[in-house]
């Protein structure tokens with residue numbers, strides 16, 4: 001993919017909770033389609049948006065669409081919730097309660113990133129920024145998903161950080177039509 005398209009942002013209007021869940025489902029379809037790439041190199045997705053934006057709703061829908069039928073809890077208090085589904089290790093982080101970025105290293109979270117793993121990291125910072133909660137220790141994201149409040153609904157912006165994130169965003173874009 002040419003450099004110029006890598007940073008292209010895909011904006012999606014999400015008027016209700018069902019549309020946030022639909023985005024999660026489409027991400028799950030992209031994950032399944034590219035499961036070999038995830039086995040080889042992992043996929044890091046950063047979910048950014050204020051409290052109540054829908055980051056956990058999106059993750060829950062993604063897990064459901066992958067076939068996980070158990071309870072999907074918000075990791076706000078536990079920092080990470082771990083799932084095993086479709087041969088993938090899925091780690092859902094929420095760094096909201098971090099008091100210092102060093103906690104990322106101290107908790108050994110780095111070992112939960114990489115080949116065979118899909119990670120979803122929640123944060124509260126604006127698009128393409130992630131200044132203090134876990135930086136500089138957090139491995140770089142492949143895809144940022146920023147969720148903004150918009151009236152009673154939401155707007156999601158998918159911002160690929162590299163070619164791999166761009167492939168996943170493209171899958172979502174094509175299935176969203």
Ligand code: ADP
Nearest residue numbers: 014016017020051052053054055056057153154
């Ligand atoms: P976060 O993890 O970002 O703090 P949650 O997913 O826990 O947010 O909560 C999001 C709240 O917003 C839920 O009450 C959910 O029903 C609602 N919600 C999710 N998506 C939308 C949407 N597109 N429009 C309106 N409400 C939504």
Ligand code: MG
Nearest residue numbers: 055056074122
């Ligand atoms: Mg949450």
